[in-house]
Amino acid sequence: MYFKYQNTTNLEEHQIAETGKTLDTYRDHLVNVMESGNYEAAESSINLPTDDTLLKNVQELVEKKKTEILKYIIVIGIGGSNLGTKAIYDAIHGYYDLLEPDRFPKMIFLDTQDETILSKVVPLLSSCTSKDELLINAISKSGGTTETMTNLEVLSSSLSQKFPDIADRIVFTTDEGSNMHKKAAELGIDVLLMPKQVGGRFSVLSAVGLFPLALAGFDIDKLRRGAANMRDICGKRVFFEDNPAMASASILYLLSQQGKNINDNFIFLPQLESLGKWYRQLMGESVGKNGKGITPTVSIGSTDLHSVGQLYLGGPKDKITTFVYATENLNGTTVPEELTYNLVPVIKGKKIHSIMNAIVQGTKIAYKNQHIPYMEIGFEKIDEEALGEFLQFKMIEMMYLGKLMEVNTFDQPHVELYKVETKKILEE
Amino acid sequence: MYFKYQNTTNLEEHQIAETGKTLDTYRDHLVNVMESGNYEAAESSINLPTDDTLLKNVQELVEKKKTEILKYIIVIGIGGSNLGTKAIYDAIHGYYDLLEPDRFPKMIFLDTQDETILSKVVPLLSSCTSKDELLINAISKSGGTTETMTNLEVLSSSLSQKFPDIADRIVFTTDEGSNMHKKAAELGIDVLLMPKQVGGRFSVLSAVGLFPLALAGFDIDKLRRGAANMRDICGKRVFFEDNPAMASASILYLLSQQGKNINDNFIFLPQLESLGKWYRQLMGESVGKNGKGITPTVSIGSTDLHSVGQLYLGGPKDKITTFVYATENLNGTTVPEELTYNLVPVIKGKKIHSIMNAIVQGTKIAYKNQHIPYMEIGFEKIDEEALGEFLQFKMIEMMYLGKLMEVNTFDQPHVELYKVETKKILEE
Structure with missing residues (x-):
């Protein structure tokens, strides 16, 4: 480049x-942030590419979850939780997926909750003969993202009718200590953690991007x-x-x-x-x-x-x-x-x-x-x-x-404006 | 709506x-343009939805080209030659194509000439067992569109190795009297004509959009x-x-x-x-x-x-x-x-x-x-x-x-600026 x-x-x-x-x-x-090597500063996403503990955690979970027959990696996440992964997937494979119907695993991205998409993705995944053909990675820093939880609840509930023990084909990626982290522990779901200071749009090189990409066979070392x-x-x-x-x-x-x-x-x-x-x-x-x-x-x-x-x-x-x-x-x-x-x-x-x-x-x-x-x-x-x-x-x-x-590069306060209004309507 | x-x-x-x-x-x-019913005015694309001759021509060619085993309709066109068709196809089917691997016919859109796309689309189409699984619709008002002709030449030449008489699975859509129209006559390729006054961005309801959509089973009457x-x-x-x-x-x-x-x-x-x-x-x-x-x-x-x-x-x-x-x-x-x-x-x-x-x-x-x-x-x-x-x-x-x-809605003079420079480089 x-x-x-x-x-x-x-x-x-x-x-x-x-x-x-x-x-x-x-x-x-x-330079100071890089020398610290930790995740305290707002800019600390720059320490992700050399974080070997992160790499080890991701690689261990990939080893545990990968199967010979993996067909679909379903990434459930929106905004910073999927845009980076999709960017890399599409650049190398995804853009050509229709032209390579027999190349697997394919990634399926569920971002917004779309009723027509859901009505089609459920039958597709239910047509798999083994749960080992699937891996669902649900990604949310807080665990409180409406779209992500809607997609996860619908998909998980539908698939569990065919695959009662689907939980071991689900991985959560979330902030340490979030409600989603606690829920994973409660239900025995494998979890990867992301540093709290790393915002979604700076998270592609954290477990958010590394895990699904490595599972799909991408070279995350490179x-x-x-x-x-x-x-x-x-x-x-x-x-x-x-x-x-x-x-x-x-x-x-x-x-x-x-x-x-x-x-x-x-x-x-x-x-x-x-x-x-x-x-x-x-x-x-x-x-x-x-x-x-x-x-x-x-x-x-x-x-x-x-x-x-x-x-x-x-x-x-x-x-x-x-x-x-x-x-x-x-x-x-x-x-x-x-x-x-x-x-x-x-x-x-x-x-x-x-x-x-x-x-x-x-x-x-x-x-x-x-x-x-x-x-x-x-x-x-x-x-x-x-x-x-x-x-x-x-x-x-x-x-x-x-x-x-002269702005704060790392916040997004106005996103709350529509979220607050949406919440009021949903709670009515 | x-x-x-x-x-x-x-x-x-x-x-x-x-x-x-x-x-x-x-x-x-x-109103005058509508009452005329013809294609003389710059605005005459508004007469397309009630042009019954157009409908008849499209329907006759669809009857001739449709097959029970049609899998891929390859639309070769760029800008106004494919954006409208793709808009309608994606709205109803295309956006879900990856989730419905067994739904056919699928449309494949070749717009810009992309070397990686071509390296993948040729093997996919060559894997068909009969030429009746394919239909190529090449669309260009002038016939002189570089991208469209590049894609058509590469695809046509590659496919003719497996299907020597592929010409009857090709349809041209072009202006009456264009070089592409003449070439179609010369080679015995079926052709649909579009009115000269109808510019690409106003052409979705001409044969440009109607033919591939009707062939794919869309209800063009609606x-x-x-x-x-x-x-x-x-x-x-x-x-x-x-x-x-x-x-x-x-x-x-x-x-x-x-x-x-x-x-x-x-x-x-x-x-x-x-x-x-x-x-x-x-x-x-x-x-x-x-x-x-x-x-x-x-x-x-x-x-x-x-x-x-x-x-x-x-x-x-x-x-x-x-x-x-x-x-x-x-x-x-x-x-x-x-x-x-x-x-x-x-x-x-x-x-x-x-x-x-x-x-x-x-x-x-x-x-x-x-x-x-x-x-x-x-x-x-x-x-x-x-x-x-x-x-x-x-x-x-x-x-x-x-x-x-206060602009001329129907011209696009600045597009020539890069085309002229590109042509100089290609001719070097």
């Missing part, structure tokens, strides 16, 4: 440098290695030129001060749409408060050039764009040398990658000609290591951005 | 009325009926109170004049995410030009309350929200009377719908308390008729909005 911003943001280097410099004290604080390396780059390096999180946060801040209120993540890798959605929560919840905030959007290239491309190139100059694309050929597919239809002759014999690359380059030139600022993130490949790098880069970027915008 | 805006937009009724009144002449023009009814409401009714397209366009315009530059479609029906993406193109391309425009976003409830809800409730007041939700119980799923975990006792014995409904109501109250303007669209059910109503409502709304914003 690399990050580039030079000469494409409409900002002067010295502006970015001056803004970056104001983050010096906060960067020192991040994921952690990528994150640990990027943490050292983004959390320690002094100069913004060498520190992508600091540079990116400074650019987002400076351009938002100019009135650009949208950060479009224009991703030319359709399998990373869920990664974009993970980032939406990260940015939305971290810096969207006190009347401040930047609205994160996700666009998919080249698809959305045929959708919102007109608006982006011809509409208001209200966006800060982050292009995300592959720098290398991910596999060898090419267009035939002999075209059957020959309606676009220029594609003859070309690699699919080189056509996509031409579209990315063409789009960047068009943005530059229209004076629309952008940054770039290039992926050499899409594997656990590169994804770990990206996730850690963006989480630290958001810590810097929160500092620059 | 119903539309509501009363007392939730922070606008006075007389403001909306005055803006609505300025659309009178244009509404008269729409789809057309819903659209025709809504057309008469939105294209003919004089007073904005009775005319949802006129009211919604006026509200979007007035609020955008106040500096709100984002129209968030907050959809509490996850299966309608693709419908939201269809709307993104409709709004993005229709009114995003000359430095003007409103950025359409899609949020999914209740999922995104746990993601961008904090930003929406606590961040800048830069959004016009359109809530979309189900007004009725779509099916009967309930939470058990006996809770196994009992961590959220209030859900006990409740219908899933009533929990979702409480979240929708709670969210609306929170928005109102924060003085965030919104409109509402309620679906009594999710079927072809209701979807036809929605699509037609939004297409006419966009015509009114373009008029109010």
Whole structure:
């Protein structure tokens, strides 16, 4: 993964440098948090990639729960409890699940409680011949998430009709000492704990993400290695030129001060749409408060050039764009040398990658000609290591951005506003 | 489907009325276009729902191509060539495809050329035992769409190795007289034509959407009926109170004049995410030009309350929200009377719908308390008729909005900017 911003943001280097410099004290604080290795500070999610106790706990439970015939891992969680896991799953497998009906295990994500989904997922899972084909991972920091408990109660009750002892195919992931933790102990359900200080949107590298991913066969060592390396780059390096999180946060801040209120993540890798959605929560919840905030959007290239491309190139100059694309050929597919239809002759014999690359380059030139600022993130490949790098880069970027915008990056007080009203209605 | 805006937009009724009144002449023009019944005017997509020749052509080709063993309908098209079809397919079937592995036919959408997708879709389709399990519908107005031709050439060439006479399982949909039309004649490929004046984003009710949907078993009569009814409401009714397209366009315009530059479609029906993406193109391309425009976003409830809800409730007041939700119980799923975990006792014995409904109501109250303007669209059910109503409502709304914003609703000149640059690179 690399990050580039030079000469494409409409900002002067010295502006970015001056803004970056104001983050010096906060960067020192991040270094202190890393040296502590514990989970006391609000930023302590940065200690997850090197937490070996965490890794051991996850690996032991994976060993206990994995079976030869595992078909479905059902992740019940919403927001920070599933967005990171889904981002990584979709990037490597999930986006292709319909095209690979025989590849297992598959992950099924239940986030909001949707009546039609539930009416279809129950028969699917009930059609399994053994409970060892299933593993349910219910994830909630507090245990009090309405959607998560609705899905868990319905699924658990329905499945127990066919599999009376389904409890040993259920794992809870929750805060230590939460009601959900106590309930797990009471019912003999295996549990993984997450540090209280680590909020949902910073939790992908905790047991929240590691357990279901490792159970599905993902290489979590590589994921952690990528994150640990990027943490050292983004959390320690002094100069913004060498520190992508600091540079990116400074650019987002400076351009938002100019009135650009949208950060479009224009991703030319359709399998990373869920990664974009993970980032939406990260940015939305971290810096969207006190009347401040930047609205994160996700666009998919080249698809959305045929959708919102007109608006982006011809509409208001209200966006800060982050292009995300592959720098290398991910596999060898090419267009035939002999075209059957020959309606676009220029594609003859070309690699699919080189056509996509031409579209990315063409789009960047068009943005530059229209004076629309952008940054770039290039992926050499899409594997656990590169994804770990990206996730850690963006989480630290958001810590810097929160500092620059003078908000508390780690709270989400306004979420209570609708929850309180909803609770009143449900209790009526 | 119903539309509501009363007392939730922070606008006075007389403001909306005055803006609505300025659309009178244009509404008269729409009536004239309807009376003509032809495809000469830029707005003539409104004549599609009552075009019986179109219906007959589609039905005849469906009869010719449908087979008992049809498993995959591969729609090759991008932007306006697939977004509407995918919106309807996903709303009723597609969103659940992973949960219903044995339901066929399934639609596979190839939009951008993605090398990994192609490396997986070719083996899947080649595993079919008969070409009658497949139908490929390639859709391009001009026939010159790079992505569409790349996907078609690769797929066609790969499949012809197993099925040498695959041509009769291919259908082209294109403009009359286009190069693609000529090529179809040359190669004996069946073709459906679309009216030249109907742009991609207004084409869902032409052969573009009708053919693949009818082949997949969708009730296109109901789809057309819903659209025709809504057309008469939105294209003919004089007073904005009775005319949802006129009211919604006026509200979007007035609020955008106040500096709100984002129209968030907050959809509490996850299966309608693709419908939201269809709307993104409709709004993005229709009114995003000359430095003007409103950025359409899609949020999914209740999922995104746990993601961008904090930003929406606590961040800048830069959004016009359109809530979309189900007004009725779509099916009967309930939470058990006996809770196994009992961590959220209030859900006990409740219908899933009533929990979702409480979240929708709670969210609306929170928005109102924060003085965030919104409109509402309620679906009594999710079927072809209701979807036809929605699509037609939004297409006419966009015509009114373009008029109010003083742009040409029907062109997309800036899309050429990146295409020209891309072409230069591909020709190097």
